[in-house]
Amino acid sequence: MSWFDQLQTFMPHGMCLLWRPELMFLHIASDALIAAAYFVIPFGIAHFVRHRIDLEPGQRSAALLFAAFIGLCGFTHVASILTLWYPFYVTEGWLKAATAAVSVATAGLVLTIVPQLLRLPSPKTLQKEIDQHRLTLAELSAARAELALRVRATEVELHQAEENFAQADSLLEAVIDTVPGLIYAKDLLGRMTMANKTTLEVIGKPWAMVQGRTDLEFQDDKRQAAAVMENDRLVLENDDAHEVEELMDHPTRGSRIFLSTKRPLHDMSGAISGIVGMSLDITDRKRMEAQLNQTSRVSAMGDMASALAHELNQPLGAISMYLEGVKIVLQRDTPVHPALKPVELAREQSMRAGDIIRRLRAFVSGGDEIRRSESVADVVDDACRLALLGSGDANIQTVIEHESRDISAVMDKIEIQQVVVNLVRNAIESTPAQGSNTITIRTGRDDQSRACISVEDTGSGFTEATRAILFEPFKSTKGTKGMGVGLSLSRTIVESHGGTIRGDTNPHIGSTFSFSLPLTPQAAVV
CATH class of the missing domain: 1.10.287.130 (Signal transduction histidine kinase, dimerisation/phosphotransfer (DHp) domain)
Known part of the structure; x- marks a missing residue:
């Protein structure tokens, strides 16, 4: 039914009131005030929802539905006023139906959020919680201030401890570098992790070339390096201290003997992390x-x-x-x-x-006999004659070469002749029985202005046992053949004269034994 049909079909509501002014005014005034209030409330709710961005989605929906419900109620009261003169009751009924639907939806949503609303604290409870939080905040501020003081005091103590540790480290480093022995540490792979000044002097290399490297990597003599690393391996394998004599070449003092004491290093868990060792030069002893x-x-x-x-x-x-x-x-x-x-x-x-x-x-x-100035050439000639007496080997040719017959040295003639005899006899015994062989005896001066005597042969060379006698005279000669006692005795004689003796060998060329003696003052000036 259209709106105009409603006006022609029904009579206005004012007729029910007999158009009495006092009743008309009462209904009109009441509905108008209610409608005005209903129209103002939705705007307040909308303003509240707009500025409360912290509302949850359910709360926001409930507020907006509640605002729509109140607004529709306001329109129903306006419709009640109009029906006093215009009887569009059908339209008013649909308006009330819409209001009823919105009100039911609002009521259902409100029922779901009532438990949440019940959990909201009252202003008194909120104020109590705020006061409690303020007290807690004050206590936290006091605790923070006390903690700051403690942190500051701890920082001062840590700084002092760091200074003490730095001084202790500096003192320990100075002590370690002052110790005449070798002090060093290595990891499980034999890589150097610490070495004092004396160790680096013996190695002959700076720390940058030693750090993080094994003995095989920084030592020139690989045989000596392998022996040192084998001793390190035994310490790690047995997890026990080990004392051993080790041979190392000094850059200026030649081959030296060290008594090494090595111990395993353990970490905080007790596992082996490396070794630490100390080595003392016992060559002179x-x-x-x-x-x-x-x-x-x-x-x-x-x-x-x-x-x-x-x-x-x-x-x-x-x-x-x-x-x-x-x-x-x-x-x-x-x-x-x-x-x-x-x-x-x-x-x-x-x-x-x-x-x-x-x-x-x-x-x-x-x-x-006493030591006196003797002609090196004369002493060597007599010694060679004695050494070659009765040798009679047809395949050996003897060559004696003198740089000068005026070279003299302070010596005990019999002792030095004994050295030359030993060296020449060793050369004869080491030459093969077949082929043509030559023994060359030379005298002269070396590059240090000392008298030098050398015996060269074309034999098969000497053995490691002979090398040990020459370079490690403190070792026993037991078990060496032929040259053991003679070479050991020769070295003792030469060193007692202030000289040095050495030997070089090549399996394809032969051997050369040479020794030097201090010249007499007159010969040294020449």
């Missing part, structure tokens, strides 16, 4: 021990030589006289007798044996 041992051995040899000289001189003299008589008889019967040469050779060997015994006895006892 070892040399003194070797010299004392050598002196004892030489003394015993002297006693034996005296006994041998006493027991053998007479039979050797008798043998020499007997051979001389045989030689005279053979020459009388046949001037060129085939047995003359063997007889002469036997006689020379018996005389040589007696000469060797007398020289050995003079050497070990001191005899009447």
Whole structure:
């Protein structure tokens, strides 16, 4: 039914009131005030929702539905006023139906948020919580201020501790660098993690070239490095301290012997993290021990030589006289007798044996010999003659070269001759039986203006045992063949004269033994 049809079908509501003014005014005034109030409330709710951005979506929807419900109620009261004159009751009914639908929806949503609203604290409760929070905040501020004071005090203590640690580290570093021994630390792979000044001096390299590297990487002698790393491995494997003598080359002092004490390092959990070690140079002590041992051995040899000289001189003299008589008889019967040469050779060997015994006895006892200025060339010539006596090897050629016959050195002639004899005899024994071989004996000056004597051969070279005798004289010569006692004795003699002895070998070329002696003042000036 259209709006105009409603006006023609129904009578106005005012007729029900008999158009009495006082009733008309009462209804009109009441509905107007209610409608005005209903129209104002939705605007307040909308303003509240707009500025309360913290509302949850359910709360916001409920507020807006409530505003729509109140607004529609206002329109129903306006419609009640209009129906007093215009009877559009159908339209008013639909308006009330819409208001009813919105009100039902609002009521249902409000029921769902009522539990939330009930949980909201009252202003008194909120004020109590605010006061409690303020008290808590004040306590937190006080605690924060106290914590700041403690932090500041702790920072001061930490700074002081850092300074103390720095001083302790500096003192410890100074002590470690002052210690004459080698102090070092390595990790599980043998890489250097710490080394004092003495260690770096022995290695001959700066810390930048040693840090984080193994002995095989920074040591020049790989054999020595491998031996050191093997000792380190035993310490880690046994998890126990280990004391061992180790050989290392010093950049200026040559080969040195160190007594190394190594211990495993453990971390906080007790696991092995590396090793720490200390090594002391005991080369001089070892040399003194070797010299004392050598002196004892030489003394015993002297006693034996005296006994041998006493027991053998007479039979050797008798043998020499007997051979001389045989030689005279053979020459009388046949001037060129085939047995003359063997007889002469036997006689020379018996005389040589007696000469060797007398020289050995003079050497070990001191005899009447004293050190004096001697011509190096003359001493070497006599020693070579003695060493070559009776050798008679057709495949060995002997060459003696003198830089000058005026080179003189302070020496004990018998002792130095003994050294040359030992070296020449060693050269003869090391040359092969086949082919042509040469032994070259040279005298002259070395680059340090010292008298130098060298013996070169074309043999097969010497062994590691011989090298040990030359470079590690404190080691026992037991088990070495041929050259053991002779070389050890030769080194003792040369070093007692203030000289040095060395040996070089090449399996394809041969061996060279050389030693030097201090020149006499006159020879050193030349």
